[in-house]
Amino acid sequence: MNFLTLMETFAVVVETGSFTAAAEQLGLSKAFVSKQVSALEKELGTRLLYRTTRKLSLSEEGTRLYNHCQLIMREAQNARAEIIESQSTPRGRINITIPQSLIISGVGSLLLDFQAQYPDIKLNVIASGRVEDLVEKGIDIALRVGQLEDSTLISRKLADCTFQVVAAHSYLERNGEPTEPADLTHHNCLIYGESRSNRNWPFQLPDGEFITIKVKGNLTCNDGTLIYNAVLNGQGIGYGPGFLYAKPVADGKLKSLLTEFSQPTTAISALYPQNRNLSRRVRILLDYLAERLNS
Known part of the structure; x- marks a missing residue:
């Protein structure tokens, strides 16, 4: 079987908490879902799930694999959304964290102008200058001012400062x-x-x-x-x-x-995870801010 298909089935089993619920969500039989997970364990040569009559629990290897599954599935969803968005008006949600100094200095007004121009985009603005775990908190981009700490995040310079x-x-x-x-x-x-x-x-x-x-x-x-x-x-x-x-x-x-x-x-920069393909709506926001901050 296709390895990615097995990973998808495994991820759904973990997220739903049972083979029965995963089978219902995937439109497959419970026996076939169980067979796919067993095939994945055989492919990897390790136990991924511990099964009891009441619940499922992840092994250490299963936890690591599930983390990879989440990243892969998120990228697949982003790719699908990007292609769909490219054919229509930009829409969807952007989670952005930004220091208060930027909000009160005028970037807050730029975000309001952006939303007026793209009313189908929903902005969730978190006023914070703390270094957040962007992946864990589901944040698309973080705006920062000044010297950036070494990290695994990708940085895009928006303007000099x-x-x-x-x-x-x-x-x-x-x-x-x-x-x-x-x-x-x-x-x-x-x-x-x-x-x-x-x-x-x-x-x-x-x-x-x-x-x-x-x-x-x-x-x-x-x-x-x-x-x-x-x-x-x-x-x-x-x-x-x-x-x-x-x-x-x-x-x-x-x-x-x-x-x-x-x-x-120094600079005003946008940070985002290196393993995340930016959606079209996020790229439009970054291009908008770069243009307006340099005008």
């Missing part, structure tokens, strides 16, 4: 303005994120040397909205991607500081 140091005029009137990076050690710096690296703000000196300044402050939070509002309220100095503070700086509500000390250029 530079960071900047900003503060409200009310804060500067009370505390003075830093004129060089080392001055930040005497200021209340608001820390976005829980990682220690978020307390080390990088700068490039006029002679080309790169340095990092370890800052401190009375507010540390992984909620980008809270840090953003605290900076606007004059509670301290903020450090973040330029797009986050672009509007309040342009409106005169915040001042960009230490502009003669350039910040390393």
Whole structure:
């Protein structure tokens, strides 16, 4: 028998929890389903399922095989959906995780514009900057800003991004303005994120040397909205991607500081599992964001 057919039958047995239920779902006899699983075990030379009168349980090898079956079946479903979608209006669900800093900076509005343009696409937006297990949580893409950790995920750069140091005029009137990076050690710096690296703000000196300044402050939070509002309220100095503070700086509500000390250029990137073929609707979203973020 075809090995992929045997794998499909095995996966259905695991998911339904019995040979009887699997047979009903597949439109086959219970005896034939059992024969297919036995043939698969013979092909692989190992026991995959332990059978009792009450339930089925997976062996260690069965668990590993089932994980592969899930990936293969998901790819088959994606291929089918992609071909069908290519013949019609893009539709379906996209699960996307995105940091709050991107949402409040304007990418959130881009997602709303995208949905208005493609009303048959359902967006499930998870506001989080945490590194999630995309496969386990069923997430199609994750948007991230800055240096990416080594992982098995595929990364697609959507746009360049530079960071900047900003503060409200009310804060500067009370505390003075830093004129060089080392001055930040005497200021209340608001820390976005829980990682220690978020307390080390990088700068490039006029002679080309790169340095990092370890800052401190009375507010540390992984909620980008809270840090953003605290900076606007004059509670301290903020450090973040330029797009986050672009509007309040342009409106005169915040001042960009230490502009003669350039910040390393980073990127806004989209991450997705390397074993997942992106559906047409996801590719359309990524192309849309790349175009709009660079316009």
